[in-house]
Amino acid sequence: MLAATELTISASSGGSAAAPPTTVAGGGSGGPQTIEDKLKKKISLAFPQNSLDFAMRDFGDEVGVPVKLVGGDLQLDGITQNQQIRQFNMMDKPAEEVLIALLMKANPITTVKSPDEADQKLVYVIGPDPEKPDGDKVILITTRAVSTKKGIPLPTPFQLKK
Incomplete structure (x- = not known):
């Protein structure tokens, strides 16, 4: 399992080393440049078990x-960073779909069927890096409750149905 994980990390970092992890257009790579664009890109991610x-x-x-x-x-919602995600396998899917599936699998309430349910506690938002508030934006993994409390709008898939 360790060898497979190392191979996955090695393969994925080799393909992304040339792309700067920024949210602004840079260089002439011609690929997606904003986080929103990168979340539309198709990716593949699979592993038997991994922590969040x-x-x-x-x-x-x-x-x-x-x-x-x-x-x-x-x-605050009783979620730990070492929450386990098991049997994950998504191939050639939009990155946002993969991210949502990861968050749903790591959600402490296992009966959730859709990201727009109130019981889907884990969500993502795009915002400044808490460690570098003046730097580039990043994907932040937070909770629905904190996002609501702070007035941070959730991406469309997580917005509650009315």
Whole structure:
């Protein structure tokens, strides 16, 4: 399992090394440049078991965007960064779809069937890196409750049905 993980990391980082993890157009790569554009790109991600923090690292490497878990936000909902994701396998799917599937698999309430349910606690938002507020935007993994409390709009797939 370790060898497979290392091979996956090696393969994914080799493909994204040339793409800068920024949200602004840079260079002449011709590929997606904003985080929103990169989330539309098709990717593949599979592993037998991984913790939430390692799964997000691997996802970020594959997409070419930093992904940060906001640990304090997660703790408020009783979610740990080592929450396990098992039997994950998505091939040739839009990156946002893969990210949502990862968050749903790591969600502490396992009966959730759709990201727009109130019980889907884990969500992502695009915002400034908490460690570098004046730097580029990143994908932040937080919770629905904290996002609502802070007035941060959720991406469309997580917006509650009315």
